[in-house]
Every structure is written in C-alpha cells, then in structure tokens.
Amino acid sequence: MIERDPHGLPRSQGGFLDASLSVGGHNLGQTLLELRAILENATIGIMFTRNRVVSRANPLCASMWGYEPDELIGLPSAALHPSDEAFAELGREAMPVLAAGRTYRTERPMMRKDGSLFFCRISAKAVDPRYPRQGTIWIMEDVSEDRLIQDALDKSARELAGIFETSPIGITVVRNARVVRCNRRFEQLLGLPPGAAMGLSVERLFARGDEAAALISNTYDELLAQGYQRGEFLLLRSDGSEFWANCSGHVLDPADPAVGTVWLVEDISRQKAAEAQLKRALEQQETIFDNAAVGIMLTHNRTIVRANRRLEEIFGYGPDDLMGRLASVLHPSEEAFGRVRERALGAIRQGETFIIEIPGQCKDGRHIWLRVTGRRTDQERSSLDVIWIFEDITERHLAERALVQARDELEQRVTERTAELATANAQLQGEIFERMQTEQRIWHLAHHDALTGLPNRALLHDRLGQALAQAERKGRRAAVLFLDLDRFKSINDSLGHAVGDELLKQVAQRLGGAVRSVDTVSRLGGDEFVVVLNDMICVDDVVLVAEKIIAALGPPVRVDAHDLRVTPSIGISIYPDDGSDAMQLMKNADTAMYHAKSLGRNNFQFFTASMNDEAIRFFNLENRLRAALDQGELVLHYQPLVDLRQRAVVGMEALVRWNDPEQGMIAPGEFIPVAEETGLILPLGEWVLREAMRQNRVWQEQGYPLLPISVNLSPRQFRQRGLVETIRAILAETGQPARLLELEITEGALMQEVGETLSKLEELAAMGVRLTIDDFGTGYSSLSYLKRFPVHKLKVDQSFTRDLCEDREDAAIAAAIIGLAHSLELDILAEGVETAEQLSMLMGYGCHKFQGYYFSRPLAPSQTDTLFHPSSILEGATDWGLVASP
Numbered sequence: 001m002i003e004r005d006p007h008g009l010p011r012s013q014g015g016f017l018d019a020s021l022s023v024g025g026h027n028l029g030q031t032l033l034e035l036r037a038i039l040e041n042a043t044i045g046i047m048f049t050r051n052r053v054v055s056r057a058n059p060l061c062a063s064m065w066g067y068e069p070d071e072l073i074g075l076p077s078a079a080l081h082p083s084d085e086a087f088a089e090l091g092r093e094a095m096p097v098l099a100a101g102r103t104y105r106t107e108r109p110m111m112r113k114d115g116s117l118f119f120c121r122i123s124a125k126a127v128d129p130r131y132p133r134q135g136t137i138w139i140m141e142d143v144s145e146d147r148l149i150q151d152a153l154d155k156s157a158r159e160l161a162g163i164f165e166t167s168p169i170g171i172t173v174v175r176n177a178r179v180v181r182c183n184r185r186f187e188q189l190l191g192l193p194p195g196a197a198m199g200l201s202v203e204r205l206f207a208r209g210d211e212a213a214a215l216i217s218n219t220y221d222e223l224l225a226q227g228y229q230r231g232e233f234l235l236l237r238s239d240g241s242e243f244w245a246n247c248s249g250h251v252l253d254p255a256d257p258a259v260g261t262v263w264l265v266e267d268i269s270r271q272k273a274a275e276a277q278l279k280r281a282l283e284q285q286e287t288i289f290d291n292a293a294v295g296i297m298l299t300h301n302r303t304i305v306r307a308n309r310r311l312e313e314i315f316g317y318g319p320d321d322l323m324g325r326l327a328s329v330l331h332p333s334e335e336a337f338g339r340v341r342e343r344a345l346g347a348i349r350q351g352e353t354f355i356i357e358i359p360g361q362c363k364d365g366r367h368i369w370l371r372v373t374g375r376r377t378d379q380e381r382s383s384l385d386v387i388w389i390f391e392d393i394t395e396r397h398l399a400e401r402a403l404v405q406a407r408d409e410l411e412q413r414v415t416e417r418t419a420e421l422a423t424a425n426a427q428l429q430g431e432i433f434e435r436m437q438t439e440q441r442i443w444h445l446a447h448h449d450a451l452t453g454l455p456n457r458a459l460l461h462d463r464l465g466q467a468l469a470q471a472e473r474k475g476r477r478a479a480v481l482f483l484d485l486d487r488f489k490s491i492n493d494s495l496g497h498a499v500g501d502e503l504l505k506q507v508a509q510r511l512g513g514a515v516r517s518v519d520t521v522s523r524l525g526g527d528e529f530v531v532v533l534n535d536m537i538c539v540d541d542v543v544l545v546a547e548k549i550i551a552a553l554g555p556p557v558r559v560d561a562h563d564l565r566v567t568p569s570i571g572i573s574i575y576p577d578d579g580s581d582a583m584q585l586m587k588n589a590d591t592a593m594y595h596a597k598s599l600g601r602n603n604f605q606f607f608t609a610s611m612n613d614e615a616i617r618f619f620n621l622e623n624r625l626r627a628a629l630d631q632g633e634l635v636l637h638y639q640p641l642v643d644l645r646q647r648a649v650v651g652m653e654a655l656v657r658w659n660d661p662e663q664g665m666i667a668p669g670e671f672i673p674v675a676e677e678t679g680l681i682l683p684l685g686e687w688v689l690r691e692a693m694r695q696n697r698v699w700q701e702q703g704y705p706l707l708p709i710s711v712n713l714s715p716r717q718f719r720q721r722g723l724v725e726t727i728r729a730i731l732a733e734t735g736q737p738a739r740l741l742e743l744e745i746t747e748g749a750l751m752q753e754v755g756e757t758l759s760k761l762e763e764l765a766a767m768g769v770r771l772t773i774d775d776f777g778t779g780y781s782s783l784s785y786l787k788r789f790p791v792h793k794l795k796v797d798q799s800f801t802r803d804l805c806e807d808r809e810d811a812a813i814a815a816a817i818i819g820l821a822h823s824l825e826l827d828i829l830a831e832g833v834e835t836a837e838q839l840s841m842l843m844g845y846g847c848h849k850f851q852g853y854y855f856s857r858p859l860a861p862s863q864t865d866t867l868f869h870p871s872s873i874l875e876g877a878t879d880w881g882l883v884a885s886p
C-alpha cells in the first residue's frame with residue numbers, strides 16, 4: 001500500500017515518490033514533487049473528488065472549510081455543501097458539462113466544518129471525461145468578501161435606479177452637451193416617448209434656441225466653477241409648447257468634468273402662473289384701492305398708514321396729506337373718536353367686521369355722514385392693523401331724515417284721518433243698519449199684505465215655487481187652495497171698510513190656525529186668500545185641511561158690535577195632477593173657486609177639466625164681448641115700471657142684451673159679470689147710458705109721454721172717476737133733462753167708500769138725476785147712511801117677490817122694506833112681479849109701483865104698444881078696484 005500525504009499524494013520518503021523515480025524517460029518523482037509544492041502553496045483551493053468523496057485537497061482547501069488537512073481526505077463531497085439538495089443541484093448542473101469535457105463554473109455557498117457559510121467561486125473539470133471514475137478536479141476560491149461588496153453595490157445601484165425611475169423630478173445625465181441618460185419623468189416633461197431623449201442635444205431642449213448656446217456656455221462655466229448650478233429656464237416640449245423649469249446641475253466628477261453632469265429638471269409652470277396671478281391680483285388690488293368709489297384707509301395702531309384717493313376726496317385732503325396722521329383727525333372730536341373706537345375695538349379684536357354710521361369731519365370743518373366698516377388685517381400680530389372703508393352717506397342720511405319727517409307727518413295725518421274715518425264709519429254703520437232695516441221693512445212690505453201681514457202675491461209665488469220643487473224632489477203632492485169669502489163685499493159695502501178690514505184680519509188669523517206651519521197662507525187682495533199645502537201625501541189630506549178651514553170660519557166673527565158670518569168658497573188644484581207650474585195651478589184653483597161659488601158657496605171644489613173649459617169659455621166670452629161692443633151687437637130692451645094707483649106706466653128700465661149673430665140674444669146675467677170683471681163694463685155702461693137717452697128722445701119725438709128711464713150702474717161703473725161728467729155730457733148730447741134719467745145702484749155699491757159715494761150722489765142729485773137702490777134687502781145697508789143719501793126710490797129685490805106667497809120670511813122682509821121706504825119717505829117699487837097674488841100681497845104691504853113679467857117682459861124699443869100700454873095695468877086695476885081710487 002502506498003503511503004499518502006494529507007493531500008492524497010504518495011509520500012516521498014521511503015516510497016516511490018522520490019526524485020529518482022522516472023517513467024518513460026521523464027523524471028516522475030520530480031514532477032510529483034513540483035505538483036505537491038504547487039498544491040501546498042497554491043493561493044487557491046484545489047481538490048480532487050472521486051465517487052463523491054474527497055480524494056485529495058490542498059491545505060488552502062482545508063483552511064477554507066476549517067478542517068485539518070487530514071480530515072478532508074475521504075470526506076463525502078456533500079458534507080462541504082450547505083445541504084444535500086444544494087449538493088444534488090450542483091451535481092445536476094455540473095455532470096453534463098463535465099461529461100462533455102468542458103469546464104463547469106459556478107459561484108455557490110459552501111458550508112464550513114463549524115456550519116458557517118462562505119461563498120465559493122468554483123471551476124471544475126473531469127480528470128478524464130472518458131473515464132468518470134478517474135474523478136474531478138475542483139478549483140475553489142473564497143469570494144465571500146467580493147460577494148458582499150458586490151451585493152452592496154447591486155443594492156445601491158437598484159436603489160438609485162428606483163429613485164431614478166420613480167422620481168417626480170426629471171433627471172438627466174449630460175455628456176458633451178448631449179443627453180446620455182435620463183429617467184422617464186424627464187422624457188414626460190419634454191413630451192417624449194420612452195427612450196426618445198437619449199442622444200438629444202441639450203440645445204434642443206430650450207425654447208429660445210438662439211439664447212440656448214449662450215445660456216448653456218454661461219451655465220456651464222458657473223457649473224464648472226462652483227460644481228453646482230441652479231437656474232429657471234423656459235424649455236420646449238416636443239409638441240412646441242413651452243414650460244418653465246427649475247434646473248439644478250452637478251458635475252459628476254469635479255476631477256474629470258468630461259465625465260459629464262447630472263441635471264434635476266422640475267416643471268414650475270404652475271408655480272410661475274400662480275406667481276403671475278398673484279402679481280396681477282396685487283396690481284388689480286392696487287388699482288381698486290386707487291380708484292374705489294369708497295374711501296379706504298389702513299391704520300396701524302390708530303395711525304393712518306395708507307389712504308386712497310377717494311378717502312382724501314371725501315374728507316377734502318390733498319394726496320398723501322393723511323399719511324402718518326392719527327385716525328381721529330377724521331372725526332368731529334377726540335371724544336367722538338374715543339367713543340367709536342371703544343365700540344369698534346371689541347369686535348375688531350375678535351376678527352369681526354365692525355359697521356357703524358357716524359358723523360365725520362372734513363378738513364375744512366364741515367360735517368358729513370359716513371358709513372364706516374372696519375376689519376382687522378393682522379390676525380396674529382400683537383399690533384392692530386385695520387382696514388377701514390368709508391362711504392359718504394350724507395345725501396342718503398338727509399333723505400332718510402326727510403323721509404322720517406315725512407313719515408311722521410303722514411302718520412299724524414293717517415291718525416287724524418283714521419279718527420275721521422272711524423267716525424264716518426260709525427255713521428255709515430248706523431246708516432247701513434238703518435238701511436238694512438228699511439230694506440227689510442221694504443222687503444216685508446213688498447212681500448206681505450199690509451193689512452193682514454200675510455205673504456202677498458209675490459211671496460206666494462216664491463213659496464209655491466219652493467213647494468212644487470220640494471214635491472217634485474220627494475215625489476209628493478202640493479195643493480193650492482184659492483179661497484174667496486162669500487158676500488164679503490156686501491159686509492164691506494154696508495158696514496164700511498174698517499169693519500171689512502178687521503174681518504179680513506181675523507179671517508187671516510183663523511186661516512193661519514187651520515194649517516201647519518210649513519204651509520203658506522197668503523192674501524192676494526180683497527177677500528181672496530190662497531193657501532199652499534206642502535208635502536201632501538194624498539188628496540184626502542187636502543180635503544181634511546179644506547174642511548178644517550170651513551170649520552175655522554164657521555163661528556161668527558165679532559167686529560165692533562157686529563157678529564159677522566163669513567163663509568168661504570174654496571177652489572183646489574193639486575200638483576202635479578192639475579198643473580206642473582205655479583201659474584197653471586193658481587189659475588185652476590181660481591176656476592175651481594168660481595165653481596164652488598156657483599154651487600152655493602161655503603164649500604170647496606177640486607179643479608176639474610170641465611171647470612177649465614168654463615174658464616176658457618169665460619176668456620172667449622170676454623174677447624167676443626169686446627168685439628160685440630165695437631161691432632154694435634149690443635141692444636137695449638126696455639121694461640115698463642108701472643104705478644097701479646095712477647094706472648100708468650111711470651118709467652122704463654133699460655136692460656142690455658147681446659144680439660150675437662151665432663147664439664142669438666144673450667142675457668146680461670151671462671156677460672155683465674165678465675164685463676164687470678174685465679173692466680169692459682165701463683165702455684159698455686157708457687154706451688147703455690147714451691143709447692137709453694137717445695131712445696127716450698126718439699120716443700119723445702114720436703110723441704110718447706115723457707118718462708124717466710132707469711139705467712143700471714154696476715159698482716165698478718159707479719166708482720169710476722168722471723162718472724158725473726160723463727152723464728152730464730150724455731144728457732147734453734142727447735138733449736135730455738136730468739130728471740128723465742134714473743140711476744139704479746145696488747146696495748153693495750152704495751155702501752162702499754161712503755164719503756166719496758155721498759159726494760157723488762149729491763152731485764148727481766143736484767144735477768136732477770134720480771137715484772134708486774136696486775136689489776134692496778140683499779146686502780147690508782146702514783139706515784143712517786140711507787137717510788143721508790139723496791136717494792129717491794128703493795127696489796124690493798125680486799128674490800123676495802118670488803117666494804112672497806110661500807115664504808113668510810121673504811114676505812116679512814118685503815113688508816119691512818116697503819115700510820122702511822115709507823118711513824124714510826122714499827119711493828118704493830117691487831120688481832119681479834109675475835103673479836096677481838104677488839101683486840096683491842105687495843099692494844097689501846103698501847107698495848103701488850111694480851115691475852115684472854106680470855105687466856111686461858123687457859122688450860125691444862120698437863114694441864111701444866106694449867111698453868107704453870101694458871094691458872095688465874087695466875086688468876090689475878079692475879081686479880083690485882083701483883080704477884076708482886085717486
């Protein structure tokens with residue numbers, strides 16, 4: 001076995017490795033010795049491995065790994081590595097290279113014996129690539145220190161690169177006036193794409209190209225002299241726009257300026273713009289200050305340090321006169337200034353704006369009014385700097401004072417006027433109240449009957465309209481009761497208006513008591529009343545009310561000393577059966593009322609269609625009568641008035657007839673009431689008067705004896721104004737003496753408006769006209785009046801004559817009337833005498849003058865034989881032996 005040294009080489013002493021050993025002529029021993037010397041003294045580690053075990057290593061290797069030289073030989077190669085994985089990785093990388101006979105190079109961490117690591121640069125090569133088992137030679141170098149330096153260098157280079165690339169400031173390295181390096185920011189500032197700045201001439205970067213060269217050379221000179229240079233330059237972007245840049249440059253190596261310079265480039269366009277803006281603002285502020293329309297003043301601790309032109313103008317000072325003076329100079333007095341200052345200081349010290357309106361004093365002593373605004377300009381300093389604004393409000397102040405004065409005056413006037421108005425208003429209120437009361441009175445008067453206080457026609461229509469609307473809404477009925485008091489006219493005529501009025505009042509009260517409060521009782525006028533019954537469910541209810549009314553009016557009405565009996569005739573129309581509107585219903589109720597009257601009074605009648613026909617007939621009759629009057633269809637018949645004692649005709653009564661071409665002769669009973677109601681009686685009556693007088697003249701001219709003619713005067717005709725004049729004119733016209741005219745007036749007509757009647761009768765009597773009371777006994781006559789009236793004759797109404805023989809009461813009345821006439825020394829005539837019995841009885845009562853069919857019917861004027869010589873006169877005279885009497 002060959003003895004080996006710690007490096008794995010055969011030991012020389014006592015072995016084959018000595019200088020004498022030679023092979024093939026080479027001195028092998030010498031070679032080995034030289035090799036050992038190399039290994040032992042090499043400054044790099046040399047190691048041989050075979051089968052992943054260290055087979056030989058020089059001392060440096062041992063010291064590098066911290067082993068004793070002997071300890072390395074035979075050590076597995078893996079023990080030298082930090083881990084088995086690191087060793088395996090090296091193997092994977094190195095094996096292919098070594099097998100290819102090439103040198104494998106690497107730098108890797110290795111692990112010392114003590115576990116510490118060091119960095120090793122390695123070169124390895126196979127001893128014989130053909131025979132891997134021959135092993136591998138490894139050249140090792142400890143590069144840990146280099147490595148640390150390099151790492152530090154790399155780190156700082158990375159940090160610099162990071163700064164370089166992320167810097168918000170453009171950075172460029174310039175060499176020979178060209179950009180040799182720059183960061184992205186630098187390119188962005190110039191508007192260049194990445195890499196485009198490289199190699200650019202510095203001159204190209206400047207906006208003013210012509211100035212660039214001089215600028216650059218100056219800058220460079222200073223840069224080189226100081227090693228540092230800073231300046232603001234106007235640079236040019238690639239798109240032609242310009243920007244201001246702050247550029248600071250450093251020489252990279254002052255010892256060798258040729259290495260170049262580094263420049264930091266910052267865009268200060270905004271800053272420049274802000275500066276320009278600030279400058280402009282200051283200039284503007286200055287302009288405003290100088291030209292402001294208000295006075296502006298700056299004070300420092302009460303001293304005026306600045307004042308604008310306007311302030312000087314306001315106070316009448318020259319330019320800069322106020323500078324350095326105390327602010328009190330602008331106030332009327334030191335005390336006034338002190339007071340203002342005291343008030344202002346609190347607010348101003350707290351940084352608030354102080355506003356006040358005060359008087360100020362001009363240079364010439366004149367006082368003006370000012371609005372002063374003050375505000376502190378130095379918030380932090382201990383001294384007090386204040387800006388004051390002065391507005392001259394003298395004119396406004398004066399105007400305001402004038403206004404206040406005017407307002408005060410106005411208020412005074414308003415107060416006075418208000419008082420006046422209040423008085424006027426109170427008066428007005430009073431007047432309005434009075435007027436309202438008057439209006440209410442007027443309304444009441446306009447809508448109520450003055451006598452009874454009942455609703456009048458106008459209000460009735462209103463109420464009726466409401467009742468109909470209500471009935472329609474509820475699907476009920478309403479009734480209209482038209483009520484007329486039978487024989488009221490007679491009472492009125494005979495007992496006077498006062499009695500009649502009182503009677504109507506009491507009737508009104510009784511009617512009101514007979515119906516419900518919701519119903520309406522109204523008076524149309526005269527003795528006509530209308531009752532409206534609301535909300536009637538059936539016609540039977542209406543019957544009940546009508547009966548209630550008749551019952552209510554049943555008991556006699558006490559007026560003065562009279563017990564008056566009035567009975568109603570009631571006509572009823574029902575809504576909607578008898579008409580859909582107020583007018584129709586009223587008309588139909590009226591018609592029904594006439595029907596009730598014609599049926600004997602004191603009863604009620606519902607409207608029927610036949611009644612309506614009757615009304616229509618009445619209407620037609622009126623029209624026809626009017627035409628008849630015009631067309632001369634009226635004629636007069638005459639009936640003789642006989643005096644049996646004289647056995648002579650002592651007068652004629654004119655009775656009108658209507659000779660209708662279609663109907664023949666119509667009796668006055670049919671058309672006189674129509675004429676009376678419509679007013680046609682006035683022309684008709686006048687015609688009768690004229691015709692009667694004319695006929696009498698004709699008879700006189702024919703030789704017949706002079707006889708008075710009796711003419712009927714209807715009540716309306718008698719009341720007619722101008723009646724006396726008309727009669728006088730007719731008598732004159734026909735040439736008849738007044739004593740040949742006898743006027744027959746009914747009792748009722750005479751007893752109306754007694755005073756007027758009396759004067760009219762007296763006028764007629766004075767004229768010579770004779771007056772007869774017709775139908776005596778049917779109305780109410782006051783004996784005292786009878787005595788006073790210039791009446792000549794009474795006519796016993798034919799109703800008493802008719803039943804004289806059968807009815808003792810009628811006989812008694814006839815006898816009484818005849819007796820009355822005698823006692824009043826009035827002429828007496830009984831009408832309607834048809835029989836000898838009647839004649840006999842009447843003569844027995846002392847009546848000698850008669851009119852009736854017994855002597856003659858009314859005849860046409862041509863029948864003079866009968867009219868002037870009624871045969872019955874002689875017969876009567878014979879029968880009753882009157883011929884012999886005187």
Ligand SMILES: Nc1nc2c(ncn2[C@@H]2O[C@@H]3COP(=O)(O)O[C@H]4[C@@H](O)[C@H](n5cnc6c(=O)[nH]c(N)nc65)O[C@@H]4COP(=O)(O)O[C@H]3[C@H]2O)c(=O)[nH]1
Nearest residue numbers: 655656667668688712713714832833834851852853854858
């Ligand atoms: N049953 C019966 N009747 C007899 C008898 N004798 C006479 N008469 C009728 O009795 C009426 C008497 O006239 P009167 O009482 O003035 O009543 C008159 C009078 O009030 C009125 N009248 C007639 N003509 C006129 C006139 O010209 N003017 C006015 N205002 N009224 C007139 O018409 C009434 C009726 O007149 P006439 O139909 O002509 O009726 C007349 C006459 O024809 C008799 O024996 N028996």
